[in-house]
Amino acid sequence: MEEKDAGYDGTGKQIMDEIGKDRPRIIIFDTTLRDGEQSPGVSLNVEEKLQIGHQLERMGVNVLEAGFPIASPGDFQGVKRLAGELRDLQVAALARASEKDIDTAWDAIKGGANPRIHTFLATSDIHLKYKLRKSREQVLEMAAAAVKYAAAYTSNVEFSAEDASRSDLDFLCRVFEAVVDAGATTLNFPDTVGYAIPWDFGRMIRYVMENTKNIHRAVLSVHCHNDLGLATANVLSAIENGARQVECTINGIGERAGNTAMEEVVMAIRTRNDCLPYRTDIVTTEITSASRLVATLTGMQVQPNKAIVGANAFAHESGIHQDGVLKERTTYEIMDPRDVGLSQGSLVLGKHSGRHALKARLEELGYTLSDKEIDSVFVRFKELADRKKEIFTEDLKVLVAGEILKIPERFSLKYLHVAGGSGIKPTATVAIEEGGEKRITCSLGAGPVDAAFQAVKKLVRTDSILLRYNVQSITGGTDALGKVTVRLRDGDVEVNGQGADPDIITASVKAYLNALNRLEYMKQ
Ligand code: KIV
Ligand code: ZN
Numbered sequence: 001m002e003e004k005d006a007g008y009d010g011t012g013k014q015i016m017d018e019i020g021k022d023r024p025r026i027i028i029f030d031t032t033l034r035d036g037e038q039s040p041g042v043s044l045n046v047e048e049k050l051q052i053g054h055q056l057e058r059m060g061v062n063v064l065e066a067g068f069p070i071a072s073p074g075d076f077q078g079v080k081r082l083a084g085e086l087r088d089l090q091v092a093a094l095a096r097a098s099e100k101d102i103d104t105a106w107d108a109i110k111g112g113a114n115p116r117i118h119t120f121l122a123t124s125d126i127h128l129k130y131k132l133r134k135s136r137e138q139v140l141e142m143a144a145a146a147v148k149y150a151a152a153y154t155s156n157v158e159f160s161a162e163d164a165s166r167s168d169l170d171f172l173c174r175v176f177e178a179v180v181d182a183g184a185t186t187l188n189f190p191d192t193v194g195y196a197i198p199w200d201f202g203r204m205i206r207y208v209m210e211n212t213k214n215i216h217r218a219v220l221s222v223h224c225h226n227d228l229g230l231a232t233a234n235v236l237s238a239i240e241n242g243a244r245q246v247e248c249t250i251n252g253i254g255e256r257a258g259n260t261a262m263e264e265v266v267m268a269i270r271t272r273n274d275c276l277p278y279r280t281d282i283v284t285t286e287i288t289s290a291s292r293l294v295a296t297l298t299g300m301q302v303q304p305n306k307a308i309v310g311a312n313a314f315a316h317e318s319g320i321h322q323d324g325v326l327k328e329r330t331t332y333e334i335m336d337p338r339d340v341g342l343s344q345g346s347l348v349l350g351k352h353s354g355r356h357a358l359k360a361r362l363e364e365l366g367y368t369l370s371d372k373e374i375d376s377v378f379v380r381f382k383e384l385a386d387r388k389k390e391i392f393t394e395d396l397k398v399l400v401a402g403e404i405l406k407i408p409e410r411f412s413l414k415y416l417h418v419a420g421g422s423g424i425k426p427t428a429t430v431a432i433e434e435g436g437e438k439r440i441t442c443s444l445g446a447g448p449v450d451a452a453f454q455a456v457k458k459l460v461r462t463d464s465i466l467l468r469y470n471v472q473s474i475t476g477g478t479d480a481l482g483k484v485t486v487r488l489r490d491g492d493v494e495v496n497g498q499g500a501d502p503d504i505i506t507a508s509v510k511a512y513l514n515a516l517n518r519l520e521y522m523k524q
Contacts, residue, residue, distance in 0.1 A: 027245040029063040036249040059286035069108040083112030092116035097146035120160035151183025158186035165191040194227025202237035209242035221245035231260040263308040288341035288366040299496035341366035351385035420448040428452035464490040484511040
C-alpha cells in the first residue's frame with residue numbers, strides 16, 4: 001500500500017499537477033452502491049449499504065457514489081447515512097441536470113466530509129433526439145446551468161456527459177468547457193452503452209484532453225460498461241491517454257453487463273506497473289473481503305472464472321501447472337494470491353477444531369469479523385461439524401454469509417417435517433414462532449419444497465411473490481451443505497434471502513423465512 005500524499009484533499013485537483021511525474025495517482029470512484037445497485041435483481045437496505053460502505057472506506061476508495069437520492073426515500077436515507085458515517089472518503093450523490101435533483105442530492109450529502117454532487121446529462125445526438133428532444137444548444141445551456149447551480153452548494157462538482165462515447169467530440173468538448181467554466185472540477189466521459197473499443201476510446205480521451213481549453217482545471221474521469229467485455233481494457237487505454245479518475249464497481253456489477261471491475265483495474269496497474277506507471281490508494285489485500293461481502297449482500301454470485309476474485313482465479317487444475325507452481329509460484333502465477341487477501345493455507349476444519357483455529361482460518365480467508373460475530377459463526381460451525389465430517393473453505397464462506405445476512409427475526413423456524421417420494425402426494429408440516437407465539441400448519445404441494453413454502457405462506461400470511469429460487473451444492477459429496485437463495489417481491493420492495501443446511505428442504509425454508517424477515521425489516 002502506498003503512503004497517502006500529505007495534503008491530498010481527495011478532490012482530485014492535485015492529481016493533475018502530478019501528470020508527467022513518476023506514477024500519477026488514479027482516483028478510484030466506486031459506484032457499487034449506485035450503478036452496481038442498478039443491476040437487475042439487486043436491492044440493498046440501509047444497513048447493508050453501510051456494511052459495504054465501511055469496507056470500501058477500509059480498502060482506500062477515494063470517492064464513493066452512495067446512490068441517487070431523488071430516486072426513492074430509501075435511496076435518500078441510504079446516501080444520508082453513508083455521508084454521515086464515512087469520513088475518510090468523499091461521498092458522491094447522483095442528480096440529473098435539474099434543480100430539484102441537485103437540491104435533493106445536496107440535502108442527502110451535505111453532512112459528509114467532502115461531499116460531491118454528480119450531475120449528468122446526455123450529449124449524444126441519439127439521446128438528444130429520442131430521449132431529451134432537445135437541441136445541442138439547449139443541452140449545452142442546461143448542463144452549464146445545472147453545474148452552476150450545484151457549484152453554489154460545493155466546489156466539488158462532477159459532470160457526466162451521458163453516452164459520451166457516441167457523442168460528437170467537438171460538441172462534447174464545448175459542453176465540457178462550459179461546465180468547467182460553470183464550476184465543475186471533475187469531467188466524466190461515460191461509455192454508457194459499452195460500445196467503445198480500447199484504442200478508439202483512448203483516441204477519444206486524448207482528443208478531449210487536447211481540445212477542451214480549460215481541461216487543466218478539472219480531472220478527466222471514465223466510466224465504462226462491459227457490454228462487449230471491454231470495460232477494463234477501455235479504462236486502461238483511457239488512463240494511458242490522460243484520464244485520472246476511474247469509475248468502477250466491486251465484482252464489476254452494474255447495469256446490464258455491468259461496470260468496470262475495480263479489482264481488475266487496480267491489479268492490472270499493480271501487476272503491470274512497468275507499462276502502466278500509475279498508482280492507486282487501494283489496499284489490495286481487502287479485495288477478496290470486499291468481493292465476498294458484495295456477492296453475499298447483493299445475491300449476485302461471482303462467476304468462478306472471473307479475473308482476480310473468481311473461485312478459480314488462483315486455482316491450478318493441470319498437473320503441469322501444479323508442478324510448476326510447486327517448484328516456483330511465478331511459473332504460472334502473475335499475482336501473489338496473498339496480495340488480494342487470499343490465503344494459501346489449506347487447513348480443513350473438523351468437529352474437534354476450536355474457536356482459535358476457526359478464527360485463524362477466517363482471517364486467512366480475508367474476513368474481518370468482530371468477536372461477537374466469530375462466536376456466532378463458531379456455534380453454527382459446531383452444529384455443522386456434528387453433521388458433516390470435514391468443513392471446507394466453501395462451507396465457512398456460507399457460514400460467514402449467514403452471519404453477514406443476519407437481521408432481526410420476526411419469524412423463526414421451529415419444526416419442519418416433509419413427506420415425499422414416488423407415488424405419494426408431497427406434504428409438509430411447519431411450525432414457526434412469531435413474538436413468542438408458536439403456530440403450526442401443514443400443506444400439500446407439487447414437491448416437498450413447494451409444500452413447505454405453501455405451509456410457511458399460510459403461517460406468515462404473506463402476499464409476496466417468489467421471483468427466484470436457486471439451490472447450490474457448496475462442496476462435493478451427498479453430505480454437502482446446500483445453499484438456497486430466494487428472491488421475493490412485495491409491492492415495489494424486492495429482497496433476497498439465503499439459507500444453508502445439509503438438508504436442502506430445511507435450507508429452502510430457512511432461505512424463505514430469511515427473505516420474509518428481510519421484507520418485514522424493509523417495511524419498518
Ligand atoms: O453509464 C452512465 O452513463 C452513467 C452515468 C450516470 C454516469 O451511469
Ligand atoms: Zn453507468
